[in-house]
Amino acid sequence: MGVHIIMGSKSDMKVAEKATAMLDRLGIGYQVSVASAHRDPGSVHAIVTGSEADVFIAIAGLSAALPGVVAAHTHKPVVGIPVSGKVNMDSILSIVQMPPGIPVGAVGLDNGKNAAILAARILALTDGNILEKLEELAEEMRGTTELSV
Numbered sequence: 001m002g003v004h005i006i007m008g009s010k011s012d013m014k015v016a017e018k019a020t021a022m023l024d025r026l027g028i029g030y031q032v033s034v035a036s037a038h039r040d041p042g043s044v045h046a047i048v049t050g051s052e053a054d055v056f057i058a059i060a061g062l063s064a065a066l067p068g069v070v071a072a073h074t075h076k077p078v079v080g081i082p083v084s085g086k087v088n089m090d091s092i093l094s095i096v097q098m099p100p101g102i103p104v105g106a107v108g109l110d111n112g113k114n115a116a117i118l119a120a121r122i123l124a125l126t127d128g129n130i131l132e133k134l135e136e137l138a139e140e141m142r143g144t145t146e147l148s149v
Helices: 010-026 041-050 066-072 088-096 112-124 128-141
Strands: 003-007 030-034 055-060 078-082
Touching (some): 003 066, 041 066, 055 088, 078 112, 112 128
Parallel strands (some): 003 030, 055 078
16 A cells, blocks of 8 residues: 655656655655656556556646546546646646546645645545544644645
8 A cells, every 4th residue: 555656757856755755754655756748658657557556646747747647547546736837827727627537636736745645545544544643643733824835
C-alpha cells in the first residue's frame, strides 16, 4: 500500500517535497518518478501500469495534462497538483475540468501537503493505522492559523 508521485518535470521537486514530507510524517510509503505527459507519454504509461501504488499524486504546471493522462491509465485514485507559474488558471482548469469517466481529485496550487493528506485519507479507508495518524494530525492542527502550502 502506498503512493506514487509523478512529476511532469524535475522543476516540480519543491512541490513533491511538500507531499513526501507529509507522507513521511504519516508513515506512508511512496515512490517518486519524473515523466512528461507530452514529451514522454510512453514512460507515463509504463510507470502507471507498472506501479503497485494504491493512490497516485500527479504534479504538473502549464497545460497540466499529467494528472489526466495518469487517470486515463488506471482506475486507482489520482490526486492532481497544479503548479503555479505564469498562467495559473490553465494548470487549475486542466486538472478540474476532466471529461466524464476520467476523474482526478484536485488540490490548490503547489499544495503538496494537502495532496498527501488526501491520499492518506483514501488509504485510511482500509488502514486503521493511517486513520489514527490523520486523527493525531488533525488534533495538532486544531487552533492553528497556518496558511502555508
